[in-house]
Ligand SMILES: Nc1ncnc2c1ncn2[C@@H]1O[C@H](COP(=O)(O)OP(=O)(O)OP(=O)(O)O)[C@@H](O)[C@H]1O
């Protein structure tokens with residue numbers, strides 16, 4: 257395994273009066289594609305929100321390259337290089353694609369690096385360039401997803417978290433989105449991916465982690481998961 | 495014809511004052527989901543501060559206005575630090591802050607009553623003279639108000655549309671979580687918005703008191719109208735609020751002329767009821783966002 261970039265130790269977190277993560281231990285490797293799978297409502301999104309600081313840690317530690325994240329505010333976590341592309345995109349609906357992308361680079365003050373990143377995002381997701389002046393509230397599902405990912409990339413972070421990037425999209429659009437994700441990974445980005453459909457990332461993921469009731473119940477490679485049909489069946493109903 | 499000019503002139507003046515009062519309220523609601531019931535008291539505070547700066551401290555009228563705006567911006571900041579911030583940490587923020595700001599408003603109004611007394615005081619920031627259009631004399635004061643409001647609105651629009659801070663304010667009002675994920679420190683945004691709203695309240699308070707008079711309760715009526723305008727426009731929609739303010743100002747001037755002053759508020763309320771039956775989210779209100 258590559259050297260770790262993100263590490264969780266016994267993390268507990270949740271919402272008012274409801275603990276969701278109940279002691280999660282987890283490591284993601286630098287430059288790797290790490291996948292988190294698990295049934296609905298078992299805390300996958302909460303895991304990402306906890307890492308990005310939107311949900312507070314009540315016990316345990318989160319660190320990025322050895323630096324504690326769990327004591328930081330969400331904006332400070334972003335400044336450390338963590339990008340969170342949330343489930344359901346959460347675009348700014350009244351802003352254009354261009355303004356959404358600029359919000360992604362909110363913490364970057366040098367105009368030069370912003371322009372450079374914009375160029376890279378437009379190369380990776382050319383559709384965004386064509387539609388740069390369209391208001392986000394009027395985009396199709398696939399365009400919204402691309403805008404969400406593009407906006408995340410504008411931050412220029414080194415650890416990218418994607419929450420169910422295939423959710424609600426047609427198969428052909430899902431393929432396009434995953435092509436982009438795999439490209440990013442081959443370009444050396446560290447990616448944490450939440451995906452319901454394990455088969456989709458089986459071949460590409462460096463490690464797969466199964467989240468069950470707020471704890472990691474199983475960790476391994478895609479091939480190992482395939483060899484354990486009972487796990488797939490029990491947790492994912494495939 | 496003269497009547498129409500008269501109605502348009504006073505309607506635009508009313509609308510301009512309402513617009514400045516409403517924008518602050520709308521910004522605060524849009525970004526924090528906070529109904530600031532102390533907004534009217536901030537208006538009053540602004541009016542008295544301008545008066546005090548000019549009369550007691552000998553400020554030039556322009557600086558009197560600026561001083562009033564600064565004091566009220568600080569008051570807005572204080573509301574953030576001492577009421578919004580602690581209440582945000584607990585549950586039921588929207589109800590709690592509603593009640594808390596009623597209390598803050600009452601305190602400010604009592605302070606004004608104690609310091610300046612219950613009797614109406616004229617606002618010294620006033621210009622005399624008038625221009626004549628047709629056979630109608632339009633006081634320069636009204637034109638001043640219109641211009642001041644235009645400048646204030648243009649400045650707010652420029653801030654919201656063209657600056658980094660403004661974009662962050664808009665982003666926060668569209669999705670607080672997403673704004674945080676972009677690295678926006680939302681606490682700072684809230685503080686800025688409350689300060690800005692306080693400053694705008696001061697400007698509007700000075701304008702209103704310059705055609706009426708200063709009294710400790712002068713903020714109540716414009717605040718009520720600002721709320722009505724906000725609701726008609728759709729809570730939190732800043733540009734819609736400006737438009738609605740001007741339309742309602744014109745409408746008020748027209749009803750005052752046609753039906754008499756005592757009908758103007760009733761007409762306003764009737765209109766609100768009709769609008770809300772037709773469009774429950776307000777004229778420009780956000781549709782419910784479809785979430786996956
Ligand atoms: N804002 C919230 N307030 C209260 N409870 C919440 C909130 N968000 C999520 N939960 C609860 O926390 C639990 C875990 O939710 P989470 O969104 O992390 O699940 P998930 O694994 O991402 O599910 P899905 O596959 O449906 O996206 C669920 O029971 C959910 O109802």
Ligand SMILES: [Mg+2]
Pocket residue numbers: 300301302343419420
């Ligand atoms: Mg989820």
